[in-house]
Amino acid sequence: MTTSHQGNPSQRKGALPAVLVLEDGRVFRGRAYGAVGTTFGEAVFSTGMTGYQETLTDPSYHRQVVVMTAPHVGNTGVNDEDPESSRIWVAGYVVRDPARTPSNWRSRRSLDEELERQGVVGISGVDTRALTRHLRERGAMRVGIFSGATLPEEAAMLEQVRQAPEMAGADLSAEVATKETYVVPAVGEKKYTVAAIDLGIKGMTPHRMAERGIEVHVLPATATVEDVYAVNPDGVFFSNGPGDPSTADHPVAVMREVLERKTPLFGICFGNQILGRALGFGTYKLKYGHRGINQPVQDRTTGKVEVTAHNHGFAVDAPLDGPADTPYGRVEVSHVCLNDDVVEGLRLLDRPAFSVQYHPEAAAGPHDAAYLFDRFVSLMEGQRA
Template sequence: MNTSATRAALVLENGKVFWGREFGALGSSLGEVVFQTGMTGYQETLTDPSYHGQIVVQTSPQIGNTGWNDDDDESARIQVAGYAVRDPSRAASNWRSRGELADELVRQGIVGISEIDTRSLTRHIREAGVMRAGVFSGDALAGPDTMTEQVLTAPLMAGADLAARVGTARPYVRAAAGTRRFRVAALDLGVKTSTLRMFADRGIETHVLPPATTLDQLLETEPDGVFLSNGPGDPAAMTQAVALTREVLERRIPLFGICFGNQILGRALGRATYKMRYGHRGINIPVIHAGDGRVSITSQNHGFAVEGEAGERFDTPYGRAMVSHHCPNDGAVEGLRCLDVPAFSVQYHPEAAAGPHDAAALFDEFTTLMSGDR
């Protein structure tokens, strides 16, 4: 144990306290505590807008081995509310590294905790479900009851509209790499840098639009397709994005959604969404394809899901649709496909910068949809 570090605590809303040492900035931070099972890609996790407002617990015991670099950020800043790890690496060693993870957490003001029993904490979250929590260190450290009272002042994730906090305030364009083949209007609910790169690599010019974009503003871009990005918060709070999606479906513009976008499409099709007990967060989660039973290992980060059953077919205002993918671990819906209009979505992350890359071909499928070959 690093005895020179300042004492710190992670406090759950049920009053349970996990003691450790400071890791990153000193102070306090509140959010929803979740666990992430990936063994690589911590920089991508920290900068993923879908983690906005959450305290992330890494189940992999050692974090920070490869330091911090200039290439792997998924957004302009670290997005997590707090960070909890077991054993921070004593030194970074990687040819791309430009500094230590702990120093970057300090620079960006992210309050973290290390040297806690992340195994016990993860098991507790699995049993009790995700809940509000706080990380406290330095002068913010207080008695357990006082810290618990502070945690209980944090807003709940259910009902939270967070896309406006992470989406772009002004439209911008990500150019295609080489010759432009298609133009896509992307509704930025928390889009990742890797997604825009995957589009660019396929000759797609992406017009990234704010979360509150109207149909007229979207149509001004003259898109060949529409993309619904990943993002944080409760899909039930995204009434404007759902309404826009319905208008896109009515016009039969090819549409592709991932993660939060899958939930937005689901609600646009008339399906309900629900808060999961502890969600799916990691880069090792299996998904079964309804068509042929094929299994993909996927990257995921979501605490809400669309209601439905594996392989279910159902009617919508836009024709027939089906549950195209599901998770064998808990039966959660992992994808939707419209059968009479050109639209589909998946709950996982096919861009998966830290891996795996099983689902990258979904971007090719979207280009095929835009070309009119269904």
């Protein structure tokens, strides 16, 4: 929820005050950055030192105010090639030292200008290290950013923050998903057809599949089983997305039908949580989540450790010690986060289905987990054989 007032940029930049208020009463003061106005969301932090444009345009950040732990943000400006979707999705943006002048051969405008153009309220000059430590200790929580020439009293701002909706219980995937089906053609020879359920899909995901000869039919989050199989898919994909997976009853029901038909299935992030629920496991909210491009994950099937990109505040509650029985056969935890043992992947042993909690399509990187798209291709090859 954001209200913005464009104002005079020369007057606004570095001059107008801004205040960040957390729901527990902690206050940080800084300067207006991006659009001027008021915004609310869930305060989370991202540990990436690069890729801020991809972060901003990731639909999974819908209704979240992102705190950048890297101190210098905006150095390479904003280009027209790297967005992961058609717009910025973050509810607000918090940085310490924004770049004064962007420097990159692809830059078309500054990050400040892009935030202002899209009405995204931000704050700069904040001690983001102290804010991040606070969120690590207290957990992700509701937050408001207020900027302008005149601001309400702190007590009034805090009351507005506490009236904002919480992320727990939020059903958001349909708000960010496509309304109409569209097709991303295969690059080169078409080998397979995949039905991709858009729960907040990033643009790089169908591109990674297209590179492997897959024609991707991207369907709305509300797609039915009949819609899925109308494209005659060789495989079905469930994407990343925002919100609480405990609310996603419709995608869970669709996935169970896919599992019943034993169609090759791959899920990423929210899709991993959907698979967990479809198999009968619960989900839970992490204290402060995993966000950034430097998270260590072990692939337990190979023992290999990958540096991966994450953006999730919820996780699957599945047993780490050996295969578990489900209505669709045995399942094992295939990947685990080495920081905190959070489940980062699931693999069915008796049906062609698997998922990961992180982002193997990651742009601007890392690309350690790109092989997972090849695993999906192998499942479809095996099913044909």
